[in-house]
Amino acid sequence: MSGVTLHAITVLGHDRPGIIAETTEQLAALGLNLEDSSMTLLRGHFAMTLICAGDTTVAAVEQALAPLAADGTLTVTVREVPEERPGRPAGSAWVLTVHGGDRAGIVSTVAHEIAAVGGNITDLTTRLAGDLYLLVAELDLPADTDVSGLEDALRDAAQRLGVGVTLREAEADDL
Amino acid sequence: MINEQLSTWRVEDLGVEGRVLDVVRAPAPVLSTDGGRVDPTTAEVVQLAADLVATMRVSPGCVGLAAPQVGEGVKVFCVDVSEHPKTRDHHGTFVLCNAEVVESSRNEKAREGCMSVPDLTGDVKRATRVVVRGELPGTGESVTVEATAFEARALQHEIDHCDGLLFLDRAAGAHAIYARKTYL
Numbered sequence: 564m565s566g567v568t569l570h571a572i573t574v575l576g577h578d579r580p581g582i583i584a585e586t587t588e589q590l591a592a593l594g595l596n597l598e599d600s601s602m603t604l605l606r607g608h609f610a611m612t613l614i615c616a617g618d619t620t621v622a623a624v625e626q627a628l629a630p631l632a633a634d635g636t637l638t639v640t641v642r643e644v645p646e647e648r649p650g651r652p653a654g655s656a657w658v659l660t661v662h663g664g665d666r667a668g669i670v671s672t673v674a675h676e677i678a679a680v681g682g683n684i685t686d687l688t689t690r691l692a693g694d695l696y697l698l699v700a701e702l703d704l705p706a707d708t709d710v711s712g713l714e715d716a717l718r719d720a721a722q723r724l725g726v727g728v729t730l731r732e733a734e735a736d737d738l
Numbered sequence: 739m740i741n742e743q744l745s746t747w748r749v750e751d752l753g754v755e756g757r758v759l760d761v762v763r764a765p766a767p768v769l770s771t772d773g774g775r776v777d778p779t780t781a782e783v784v785q786l787a788a789d790l791v792a793t794m795r796v797s798p799g800c801v802g803l804a805a806p807q808v809g810e811g812v813k814v815f816c817v818d819v820s821e822h823p824k825t826r827d828h829h830g831t832f833v834l835c836n837a838e839v840v841e842s843s844r845n846e847k848a849r850e851g852c853m854s855v856p857d858l859t860g861d862v863k864r865a866t867r868v869v870v871r872g873e874l875p876g877t878g879e880s881v882t883v884e885a886t887a888f889e890a891r892a893l894q895h896e897i898d899h900c901d902g903l904l905f906l907d908r909a910a911g912a913h914a915i916y917a918r919k920t921y922l
Contacts, residue, residue, distance in 0.1 A: 603913070652919055688913065703919070735851040735859035735918070736824065736888070737799045738895040738905075 567616045570595070570624055571644045576637035578609040586611070589627040593619050609637070614644070652683070654706045656733040658699065659717070663726025665696040672724060673698060676716045681705045696726070701733060741883045743874075744829040749791045752784050752876055756792025759808040761853050764904060768806045769854055772902040773813045778835040779878040783814060787833040787875035790816040797853060802892045804899030807854050813837065814875070815896035817889070824888040834881070837872030837897050839865075842890075850895065850905045851918060861914040862905050864894045 595617035602611035624641045632639045686701035714730055721728040776783045794803040794816055801822055804815035818831040842865035851859045868890045871882045885893050909915050
């Protein structure tokens with residue numbers, strides 16, 4: 564959709580039924596197309612990010628969504644973003660799982676090891692359930708990555724943190 | 739247990755030349771429509787069976803193709819997982835008509851892709867052992883086949899196509915569908 568403005572919209576705050584219905588109704592009325600979206604509950608908080616395309620301004624989107632934020636329980640942000648045209652990644656896709664007892668620094672330690680080999684995290688979920696901390700990440704690793712070396716580094720880091728780590732290739736089977 | 743009737747089946751025995759057809763992509767309505775049952779002995783179905791095999795064979799990495807994927811809303815599909823690394827037992831190339839899963843057990847989640855949904859992949863839970871009943875094109879003979887592992891997954895994926903279902907309809911969760919990346 565060239566020549567069309569892209570907006571990144573976030574809606575965060577207290578969860579209740581109807582937030583998505585109200586948000587998307589306003590966006591549809593502006594003629595915006597939801598190109599990509601991600602929504603989940605984080606510790607019970609509603610958290611949604613949308614990338615919308617359409618011929619409108621930031622101010623018009625803000626105005627349309629203002630009623631959502633009126634009672635102070637939701638925060639809405641709108642900003643214009645450029646079109647991203649990701650190149651084809653050179654390398655391979657992996658799924659990393661880390662879990663163990665909760666303690667400070669699990670995500671930063673693991674993310675540092677991945678960044679150190681030029682790996683890119685493309686999807687991330689972390690959950691804290693009681694004392695159990697869980698991290699699941701999708702990674703792109705460069706073609707020349709020493710995967711067993713990275714596994715060793717992750718295992719060493721995990722050992723220091725007292726957590727377990729598994730790294731497995733995320734190959735889809737074409738059927 | 740390998741079914742000899744199926745493992746000895748050869749596309750050449752259909753006696754017609756298969757044509758390579760265009761593969762349709764979602765959101766084509768035919769992919770989301772329950773396919774009609776067919777008379778497996780008709781010349782049209784025999785030709786379609788040969789065409790499906792021919793189209794599968796020219797498509798790199800393709801281990802199965804269902805009639806709706808070539809625009810025909812009927813219950814006919816072909817499968818051949820013999821070259822796939824995740825395959826254990828298999829029956830080679832075969833075509834089934836009006837097939838249905840009559841028994842299934844031992845679910846396992848794995849990531850699937852599909853020629854008709856080229857830009858997405860998704861995690862789908864499927865049985866690792868199935869019993870499928872169907873009919874052979876041409877003779878119309880009824881066959882019952884037990885399949886395991888990757889062949890079982892392929893059969894379920896193709897039978898789903900014949901019933902108007904894509905792997906997207908079986909996504910394991912809201913965050914179980916991924917943008918496909920093409921690696922250099």
